[in-house]
Amino acid sequence: MSAGACIVGIGETAYCRKPGSGLSQLGLQLQAALHAIADAGITPAEVDGIMPFPNLGRAEEFAANLGCSNLRYASTIHMGGAAPAASLGAAAAAVEAGLAHYVLLPAGWNGYSGSRARQTIADDVASIPGGAIARDFYMPHGFTAPPQWYAVMARRHMHEYGTTAEQLGAIAVAMRNHAQRNPRAVMHGRPLSLEDYLASPMLADPYRVFDCCLETDGAAAVVVTTAERAQDLPADPVKILASACGQPYPADEITNRKDIFQTGLTIAAPEAFGRAGVTPADIDFAMIYDCFTFELLQQLEEVGFCPRGEGGAFVEEGRIDLGGSLPVNTHGGLLSEAHVLGMGHIVEAVKQLRRQCGDRQVKDSEVGVVTGWGDFGDGSIAILAR
């Protein structure tokens, strides 16, 4: 039985839209990385593993800027927004195998002031696994961007299970409510009602503007090491009980899946729960990758927090709110805090397990889940515990 691995450091930049971060994409990530390294109580030179987010930087440039003169482990999990939670598993395996002592996971971008998230596919179809398929079979018909790709799944779910706009709205409102307790959130001080949600313009019907994640500037990072080394470090370590990832089938093409609702998480979640030795009923909170409202609902179902088709009722009954049975995205998520590519979800989970969340603290939190969603439905999950 392995002694396990832990998250021992977290770091973030400020999150903003206008006027922009004023830093380069790399500079932003370096700032978050330095915060995480300092939080871990180590020096940059001790970082000997780096796992950059796909397409947002190379390990070599991180190392050269930070002074990581002994970079021994460098890899990237190519799963888009599912990469951070998946990378926790790879980083844990790396430190437990002795491939590196301290692995840095950075992620960040100028998602507002730089290349907007919405333009990524148009600018570079090669950046996603199904790029040539999107180029040749989707884009000529105007099926060009993530909200459109996923909206077809949402509509089908509405057809098969009766999921409603009000239920998607309940998610948007819950995330916004949580952001009111998070001064770092871009939407702090800007509450949203269900009426506001329903009145917001359609973007990719059934997705309204408020079903869609923010586009923001900012970066976050974490540091992973062994449980043994963690004992000598200043912060309360957060254990990585298990991390797993998976892909829908086929992962490179959305329309021809026999089961349109199956994502990578459908496969990854049971595996992670099995390895962690816990069940969805044991989970105190969940940080669910909320690129769009329906994807949050879908992941609640595919993780097993509720049966498929019952996600709408689940979110409408307030269970995902602070004080509910499964508080989700207590920071406000991609919808209301900032779009930090899923790394912000890990940072918030660590804060919850360190019990540093102030008036948004989930009481007596012991074990939580973080998920990731990327590309055409790749999925990842990490189960973390104090």
Place this chain on the structure above:
Amino acid sequence: MSAYNKPLPELSGLHGEFYEFCRAGELRFQKCDGCGSWRHVPRELCAECGSWDWSWQASSGRGKVFSWTVVDRALHPDFAESVPYAAVIVEMDEGVRLLSQVLGVEPSQLEIDLEVEVVFDSVTDEVTLPRFRRASV
């Protein structure tokens, strides 16, 4: 030709063969010689049975609307003048699904299982896109 300014497929490899048939007014999909499975998008071999043997077979051209999204705000500059439009998944009678547009049907009139049939939209001299219209009875 007038200047068609929207994204076009690359006409190479198996994708190019698919569009070559469209240009000739035929909707064809790959059909496995081994197990008879239809497939789309084009693949090198059959994921169902592993056979490398296949041929381009004519589709009935008929199918039903499986799902769609109405794009009210273009997220690609070339579609800015086209909104609102619907990107539609059509499930063909052969079982494969195709992402396309349904011409002559307002986005608000779309419904799941709406019966449609293929039409060929010659957008440039080189490229013909398979689109759909409400099926004739």
